[in-house]
Amino acid sequence: MVSACAYSGAYPTGYGRYRKNTEGVPEELFDTLQASGFTHFQQSGTGAIRKYYNYVRVTPMVQPLDELGEAWPLRDETASAGYYAATLDTGIRCEITVGEKVAVHRYTFPESSSARVVVDLSCGGLAIEHGRTVPLRAQVESMGRGHAQGTVVLEGVPLSVYLQVDSPGWRQMLWHDRRLIEGGTRLDFDSIRQTTLRPFGLLFMGSARAGRTIEVRLGFSLRGCDQARENLERECGEEGPVFDLVRARTSGRWGDHLSRVEVDGGTPARRQVMATALYHSLIKPCFGDDESPFWPASGPFAFDVCTMWDIYKAQIPLLMAIVPDRAADLLESLIRVCEEEGNFPIGYRMARGADRFFRQGSALAHTALADAHALGLGGLDWSWALVHMVDDLRRLYGEDFLEQGLVHPITHTLDLAYGHHCTAKVARALGDKRLADELEERARNWVNAFERSTGLLRDSEFYEGGKWNYSFRLLHDMRARIALAGGEDAFVAMLDRFFGFGGSVPVGRQAGRPPAAGFAGAVTQPGRRPSAEEMAAGYALNRFEGLNNEPDMDAPWAYHYAGRPDRTAEIVHAALTWQFGTGAGGLPGNDDSGGLSAWYVWASLGLFPVAGQGRFLVNAPAFARAALRVDGGEFVIEASGHRDEPIGADGVEHTPPTQYVRSATLNGRPLETTHINASEVHRGGLLRLELGPEPSQWGRSARPPSVSDARPGGGTT
Template sequence: MYDAVDPFIGTEATRLPPASGLAATWWWPKPQIGNTHPGATHPFGMVSVCPYSGAYPTGYGRYDFNTEGVPPTVHDDLVASGFTHFQQSGTGAIRKYYNYFRVTPMVEPLDSLGRTYRLSEEEAAPGYWAGTLESGVRCELTVGPKSAVHRYTFPSHHEARLVVDASMGGLALPHSQTVPLRAHLALLGPGVAQGEILVEGVPLSVHLEVTSPGWRQLLWYDRRLMPGGTRLDFDYIRSTTLRSFGLMWRGPAAAGEVVEIRLGFSLRGCEQARANLAADSGGRAPAFGWRRSATTQVWRSHLDRVQVEPVSGEQQTVLATALYHSMVKPCFAPDESPAWPTDGPFVFDICTMWDIYRTQLPLLTALFPERAVELANALLSVCEQEGNLPIGYRMAKGADRFSRQGSALAHTLLADLCRLDLPGIDWEWAMVHMEADLRRSYGEDYLVSGVAHPVSHTLDLALGYSCTAVVARRLGDAELAGRLCGLAEGWRRAFDPSTGLLVDSSFYEGGRENYSFRLLHDMRARIELAGGDTAFVTLLDRFFGFGQPPVRQPGVGPSTEELAAGYALGRFEGLNNEPDVDAPWAYHWAGRPDRTSEVVQQVLVHQFGTGRGGLPGNDDSGGLSSWYVWASLGLFPVAGQDLVLLGAPAVPEARLRLGDGELLVTAGGLQPAEPGSPTNHVRSVSLDGHPLTRTWLTGTELRRASHLAVELGPRPSGWGTGHRPPSVSDPVPARPRSRPRPSPTPPWR
């Protein structure tokens, strides 16, 4: 899969062939761009490095701030003023844009620092980026888990420069810049320096080593050199008085002169940054070639967890890139917590749980269970130290402004890990924090009145109680589990039985319909509330646009009236937004997996493609890309419920390394999915040679299986119509010895 990855997919505005059929009825309100970047990354690594134009939202590219429609541009061409470290991946208005310690190779005076150069001859692969600045400098970037290595090949010049700007960060857009509060820089010896900036409440340290041909090294402040100086100390910096500052190496360059700069980073001081660089360099110098090769091998081993026989080369590229984007975030930085002194798991750029809990985290759990356990322990540490299980968590201090997106979403990851019985988590410790988190913020409204607004939080909290009951049962606390299960029934109060949809409320991006069809822990009762299978399928069909005319997508700067008319459709957003990414699988509980196949195939055909404009919307830390991976395999995880739903694969064959085992998925009778082609419907399924008439597996079954064989055909076959996925209110066979203990009545019932 490594060789098929194209890191440029998603870096420019959506450019897909015109939609036809069902997909033409979907309306996309959010930004029509992937917001990814092609810079060098390490699988789940702490550090990334990328060309910096100052554009929204990663610092790479040509675009201005945007929250809906086609993004406006701020640059006509691809440009860069240097190369910065730490970027988000596929997010929107995250408000933490990083881009620290800009490195700029120059053949102009220091006064020119900050000008942008046109980029040409760009190329990228996982862990590597290369391009040429219009100044003639060839630039190459690679990274380790906690380090970055740059290699610059200069043209002939009597005084070339390598400049590090430690004062800047964020984006070159209004209200998006970042200013350090304190900073310290020091020259330690020939080609060696270190520094620390306190930025957005976090101390970020760097250790630098430069292999230059005898160039002179200097500090600079306000674009003025400081000959003979070895330290710069700023104990307090105001944004109104900031003057740029940093380090520089300069000297004559022969044509083809190569200069490397290696940077180790840490959130715990310069000495640890030095140790991190040494660990990432493998004791070799110069380090670029070795570091690139080592990172390539790590990427290959990660991407090889999924191997497919594709229908076409284009499908191979899209799927490989989606898998790549699903492994960029979160950032695992063990022993790097800046907020508490103990060593152990630390993870940031969980941006955000609302984006990734349904698709990316289950993929992480399936392919890298040890990483999922590490993430879970990091989340529990955050809760212990800071008071809540976060919805969003970045390399910055400050209130979690994303709490309005959702509640108790980390509970789904913890419940799935608990059911899989993976080692490494203290479940008594987890239980304490899971239960306490349910009582904070919107959880207090839920307990007092039985409903929380935005009403989507009512659904989150009800699922959170159901997930927490899983842990309580593991610990043998039947009384607590019963009480939690009683509270988990509160989802009912979020719905209006007269419409089968959610009650009036405000909603975080999207509308009532987008949140009305999410996969709840009690889908059987939810469908009964809507009036039964037929009524529920009618609601779903209307939501997905069956029988409806095509719509027009928002353009650049859509008007309020245009957006209001679009939202009034109450329509599926075509995977351009998060709230309804699991809605196509709601048909399974109504006995219509054929409808799921129709919708999912339309998404796979129309909403993803090759090229820089190949994504329908923000990739959101790999949440969107992970959806594509799951759907291509004919699988979909139900977060927090230990379920993997089955559907029609889009590839003839796939091999998945799930923990220590391997699962082969085959799709007999698969016809290439193209615009206007018949839907591939499931005719039959067998698991390890045994017929399977139900439409789901448990997570444990998936991990233990060796061959999932799916036979497809062009018409619905009736497969799966008689066996619905489980719900918590399904009848339970009576136990001969004892009766279930009744759940205490919540105060609001």
């Protein structure tokens, strides 16, 4: 539930050096990383989401309170899963760790006659234009002897914190507007506005000899100060230093989670990126069990679902495979949100509002629910879940889809058709044939989104993309979709154009590195504050965006449905080789709560989940051996003939050749198809792949299933 990080107030997410931006290269606010303290609750790799938490800032100081908010350069930073440390330019060594619902800070001071730890409960958001989160109401109470508590209402959520500060002999005071309140024990603010907000909080102050260590323990709750205190006492005990204990416990939990995907082989850089990607994939969503501020019942409360548009294709299937209990908790929480607020959320933060982010997509939770039901995941009440799945299909854009079979933005037509298909699967499995037939009939309306003359989507508005980006999504009826494009050869030609094969611009060195295989033609990247014309010129290329956004993350695997898995291998290999690295900027776009990193994990394993359809597509992996710890034991992928190839981070001067699958077996039986069922992965087994440097006939004669395969005569309607 809790995250903690150094706070600069800049983008991204409050730890960074930049102004907030949505296009092009961000503008720097300052030259070096710096911090004005350490805050709690952060987004993870999201774009311009506008509100970034950063609540309850804790600042160790040797300066007067008047200087609160000044930022000091960070030196000697170090980080590992569950731990962060840095030295402020003031000489204070700062360490932070977190537990499930707690954060523990440890500060080692230089010699000072007036050292202090300042807790600012008014902090929130980013310290840039339109980035601030202003509390609505607040109360703070100083209870003496290193104990305090407070509740701050932000975006409709009452965030409570209970503090213990291990600082014997230090004074403890409240402060408001950077002025100490002598003798005061309580502050109450009934209504705070942007124009009336003045900082407020707590201060602990005293002398410090060189090397003096102060420990600050914070328990959080969304259900009041009493539960915040209980959370703190349960994880940290009632008194005494606990930093090392909490850090070890959290490190152990991370070690367990990160060991659920293990790889052998690969260069050091590739292994580092893989481990980082797995870590990023498991940071979000956040779970505050028994902490929902919106309903009184116990159970999981999931937030930082930022957003389903980002995570439903790759990240949620990864959670289902290696942390199925948490995946089930996520779905249970989403059902409860729908019950309480009337919509399955596309995005859901620690704030009421399931209808936010609705422009991104529609009915995306339905894919995860369909997969979970097919896998028998969790103890969900499926008849109740089906009620909400059906009702949600009729909300927002769904009403027009129900009446007309077509909505704009046109991508929502695809979403809603797919949502109907996924809901029909659950209804049929539960024995409601009439409902399933009705839903499946509407699911065929995906064809209304396409222009038959071009084989592409109709002209419309598009969220962060264009018609080409969205035109190659993996649908439930890929056989009919390919027929609509003019057949397999025409579909492959369209994909080749999208991915830059046969580009008219000569291939050459770009940006100091060799070109990736399959990406022909120099493309100029936008700079600072790009004009609308510059961005329009880039989009007009109608090229694959290179994983820096969600609409076409699954597009490389569309080749599988046209019998060309070799093309998938070339594109994915190029992306894994050149678009990811170990340094700053080592991702080709926003990580978006782990959605992009989950793509990297699956692509490196040689598998890709088709969300909502209960299957994986098979491709050449990036490692000689990999093992996923699943409920059924282990699912192992072994690749004979695999070569360890460098990635862009190694600074190599050549493009490594693509490796292709030449033959495959699953649990000892020949595998002629390019797909396997998700249930086969989840119950454990062995997938053996023979790789080679040239394409083969493997996978050319079989196609992954489409719903029209099961209809009389096949084909589209």
